[in-house]
Amino acid sequence: MVSERINGLATVLGAVRADSGVTQPMLVERVGLGRSVVAQRVAELESAGLIEGAGLGPSSGGRAPRRLRVRAGRGVVLGVDVGAVELNVGIADLAGKVLASRRESVDVAAGPDVVLSRAEALADELRRDRAAIWAVGVGVPGPVEFRSGLPVVPPIMPGWDRYPIRQRLRTRFGAPVWVDNDVNLMALGELHAGPDPGGHMLYVRVGAGIGAAIVMDGRLYRGANGSAGDIGHVAIPEGGTIICRCGNIGCLEAVAGGAAISGAVRAADAGDRDAREFLHRASTLLGGTLATLISFYNPDRLVLGGSLARAREHVLDAIREVIHKRALPLATRDLRIEVSVLPEQVAGVSGAVHLALDEVFAPANLEIWLAAGSPDQVPQNVW
Amino acid sequence: MVSERINGLATVLGAVRADSGVTQPMLVERVGLGRSVVAQRVAELESAGLIEGAGLGPSSGGRAPRRLRVRAGRGVVLGVDVGAVELNVGIADLAGKVLASRRESVDVAAGPDVVLSRAEALADELRRDRAAIWAVGVGVPGPVEFRSGLPVVPPIMPGWDRYPIRQRLRTRFGAPVWVDNDVNLMALGELHAGPDPGGHMLYVRVGAGIGAAIVMDGRLYRGANGSAGDIGHVAIPEGGTIICRCGNIGCLEAVAGGAAISGAVRAADAGDRDAREFLHRASTLLGGTLATLISFYNPDRLVLGGSLARAREHVLDAIREVIHKRALPLATRDLRIEVSVLPEQVAGVSGAVHLALDEVFAPANLEIWLAAGSPDQVPQNVW
Incomplete structure (x- = not known):
């Protein structure tokens, strides 16, 4: 069991990491520790060389408090x-x-x-x-x-x-x-690239392989053994008898993923109609599985990464349409569907x-x- | 923001609720608060009439510590x-x-x-x-x-x-x-009925309707809007063109649930071969969706409730077989598949x-x- 002091240090350090430039009064509001405990932990982290001052923050009447940040170097x-x-x-x-x-x-x-x-x-x-x-x-x-x-x-x-x-x-x-x-x-990289690293996010990467990551209250959820999110080989309704490289039939990855995706994205961008249709079909099939996962997990954000995400205009509408048709209204009411902002x-x-x-x-x-x-x-x- | 003191009270009270008969030294080990803080919080909870002593616990050399429990009455x-x-x-x-x-x-x-x-x-x-x-x-x-x-x-x-x-x-x-x-x-009731209310549990209820509940580290996960677990109307591979009462086609509930389940459970128990085959098929179809959810969520426990669960012997093997065939090996390696212990x-x-x-x-x-x-x-x- 980690001591109360170490927990306090980790909590304060985590809050400074999450919001560079935070002040001590802001920390007191956020971390659930008293003023004097926060002051002690800040002093300890500073003398350990882990955080440092970074100018003055907004004053609430008295002396302006120092801003704090991680000592990055x-x-x-x-x-x-x-x-x-x-x-x-x-x-x-x-x-x-x-x-x-x-x-x-x-x-x-x-x-x-x-x-x-x-x-x-x-x-x-x-x-x-x-x-x-x-x-x-x-x-x-x-x-x-x-x-x-x-x-x-x-x-x-x-x-x-x-x-x-x-x-x-x-x-x-x-x-x-x-x-x-x-x-x-x-998913973790994407989370830190955005303005708000909290919330429940479903990150889905579609390229040669298909995989997902589950973010819960801003933290990765890995499951009992660390395999949470492994959706490449789930069976999908339209999978039929297509044999996957894994040996099973009708896997999502065999139907909506694959090396063909990258080529099709490039061809669709160049105006190729067949490639567009291929991407539309792959997106529709993928959307069906995503609808299932969204009904089940009810995230507030779905982020699409991988090569499919680069085909933004050709895939997003199709995926959105299937999700809104198949998932529960309450699960899609506030759902944001986005493509990743960072290159893979x-x-x-x-x-x-x-x-x-x-x-x-x-x-x-x-x-x-x-x-x-x-x-x-x-x-x-x-x- | 709740004060440090209230958080401490809630933490100590939660630990006493989770383990009736816990002693103060055990609390210190479990809740991440110092000895004197725990003693203070225990005293406060006692004087507020929320917890009480319940005999003596094991001594670790000195005076035996008091056992604590919620003042239930x-x-x-x-x-x-x-x-x-x-x-x-x-x-x-x-x-x-x-x-x-x-x-x-x-x-x-x-x-x-x-x-x-x-x-x-x-x-x-x-x-x-x-x-x-x-x-x-x-x-x-x-x-x-x-x-x-x-x-x-x-x-x-x-x-x-x-x-x-x-x-x-x-x-x-x-x-x-x-x-x-x-x-x-x-799911919450089932969780409290077992010896270990922690871990990642997937609870699935199959009767006229089909629904699931997600337990994460011993707590219900409800999703962004509270709809997490609503899997009754996800599309399943074998759904074909069966029209569901919701208007969509091929829903899990239309194929593997329904009022027929209860009747079939009774008939199967009475030896009816057709009913057994019906249950076997429903279990196999349900197992496919559960395999998807288990690949995605990687729980350590799957608990089946609802009328289908009462047909224990007729359904468990079929569900197990599909899950082990379709879900990722790492996701099923330590997975326990059980039927609910409580009547619905x-x-x-x-x-x-x-x-x-x-x-x-x-x-x-x-x-x-x-x-x-x-x-x-x-x-x-x-x-």
């Missing part, structure tokens, strides 16, 4: 986004700002050693002359058991089943490592960075490293 | 479960124990005035000579906007659309009222009672009435 975190055919690595400050990134074509099917060796080499380029790495976030294109960070029977990642990504990178970078599936991280690669790296920051600043982990000063000073076998 | 709450064709009303103590209940056939389609008048009459029978009513929980067989307590376009409840259930019963009983859909409340009527009233207790003891509401002494002493326009 105190350390860096790494974000690694392993895609099906490309690798994106970014280095970010403690405020989550990506300072530099590298992108390279790598086939995930080449196996963990090839792919992670490249990720390590790119990370080495990025970290040159910089502060010590505090944490690493990694996204992979397959199911991950979040607790252990192990990929579990990932369909398009031969050689990765239960590969110890966490242990390998922890040893290499001397920092704690968290691993999640790429769609969860894209950017969302993936940003999400990996935010995963690393969210975890390293979580109470249980904060407790582990705060006494040592920073995460890179903790003996490796502790994490 | 301090007040009562009402649970009202409005079903499609019957009404169940129960009165319970503050520990959630139903002290007495009444059951009556009433068609919900008779409208809110007829149904609620009967509910009020039954409640009057139950409350005679008892303590003041602290809160009322109400379940209805249709979608409810939880914040306002209003039914919204409920398909089988003519006359109930946006009917002010909350205002009516609040005036009648002089206590705050919360309204939710009946499936959510059955009991689950519904118990859930309504727990809804009332959960809400009246929630921080924001605790703050409203604690100064007054009890909820029934707060002026009605405050709630």
Whole structure:
């Protein structure tokens, strides 16, 4: 059990991270702790070098309070986004700002050693002359058991089943490592790109593969084993007897996803009528499954990512129409249906960075490293 | 914003409610508050008459600590479960124990005035000579906007659309009222009947109608508008062109639910082979949708309620088979598939009672009435 003090530190730090420029009186209103406790926690975080002053905020009569922000330059975190055919690595400050990134074509099917060796080499380029790495976030294109960070029977990642990504990178970078599936991280990146990171969001990525991420009250919901959102292989009404690469018939991914999507998006943009019809049909089929998930989950926001989302005008109307026709009126009344604002690669790296920051600043982990000063000073076998 | 003190009181009270007989040292371990704060909050709750001692707990060397429990007899709450064709009303103590209940056939389609008048009459029978009513929980067989307590376009409840259930019963009983859909409340009742009320549970009720409830970390998840779990009218692969009473085609409820289920359950129990085949087919179709929801939500428990659940042996195997065939291996690896332990009527009233207790003891509401002494002493326009 984490102590009350550590919980307070994590809560205050979380509130400063969520709203850079927040003042102490605003913190008192938001975090559910008394004035003197907040003042103490702020002082502690400042002397630990985690937050700093940033000018003066609005006065409510007396002396204007200081604005507070994360001391972004105190350390860096790494974000690694392993895609099906490309690798994106970014280095970010403690405020989550990506300072530099590298992108390279790598086939995930080449196996963990090839792919992670490249990720390590790119990370080495990025970290040159910089502060010590505090944490690493990694996204992979397959199911991950979040607790252990192990990929579990990932369909398009031969050689990765239960590969110890966490242990390998922890040893290499001397920092704690968290691993999640790429769609969860894209959703996290998208969430932090928007003005309001709260609420219930359903993020759906449609490209060669189809996956979803569930955001609940502004936080990723991963389910009992970490597989929540894996909707690529659910059966759909129009699936018929189409055989999917997974061996089942009528999977969503076999019918509304696939490599053909990217090509069709480009062709539709160029005016190709057949491509437009193809996208319209894929959107309609996808919309049916989304209607089911929206009836079930009742989010306030549906965000479409992946290559299908780039075909904005050709797909949004069709998806909207099916959802409003099939989902419960109460579930769609206030629903916003949007396309992602970030390019996929950017969302993936940003999400990996935010995963690393969210975890390293979580109470249980904060407790582990705060006494040592920073995460890179903790003996490796502790994490 | 609720004060730190109220949050502490609600947290400690919640921990005592969750584990009757808990000791102060155990509370310190569980609630994330320091020893002296816990001692203060316990003393305050005791002097407010909300908790009391209940013998001595295990000693860890020194003096044995007192066990604590809710002072159950301090007040009562009402649970009202409005079903499609019957009404169940129960009165319970503050520990959630139903002290007495009444059951009556009433068609919900008779409208809110007829149904609620009967509910009020039954409640009057139950409350005679008892303590003041602290809160009322109400379940209805249709979608409810939880914040306002209003039914919204409920398909089988003519006359109930946006009917002010909350205002009516609040005036009648002089206590705050919360309204939710009946499936959510059955899930809540089921949750409290088990040994472990935590975890991620998917509760699915299959009878004339089909609905689901989502439990996340031991708490109901209602979605952005309160309609989460409404899966009766999602389209299913085998739905074909069957027209549903809602006007759409191929709805789950039209294919795998319906009034025929109850009859088939009885006939199957009596050995009727056709009825068994009917149930097997309904279970297989239902299993397909459940596989989708399990892939998406990754719960650790699936609980089947409703009349279909009474046909335990005829349906469980079929449902299990489809789920394991169609859902992701990681999502089903640790999944428990069970039938509900409570009869529906009991689950519904118990859930309504727990809804009332959960809400009246929630921080924001605790703050409203604690100064007054009890909820029934707060002026009605405050709630």
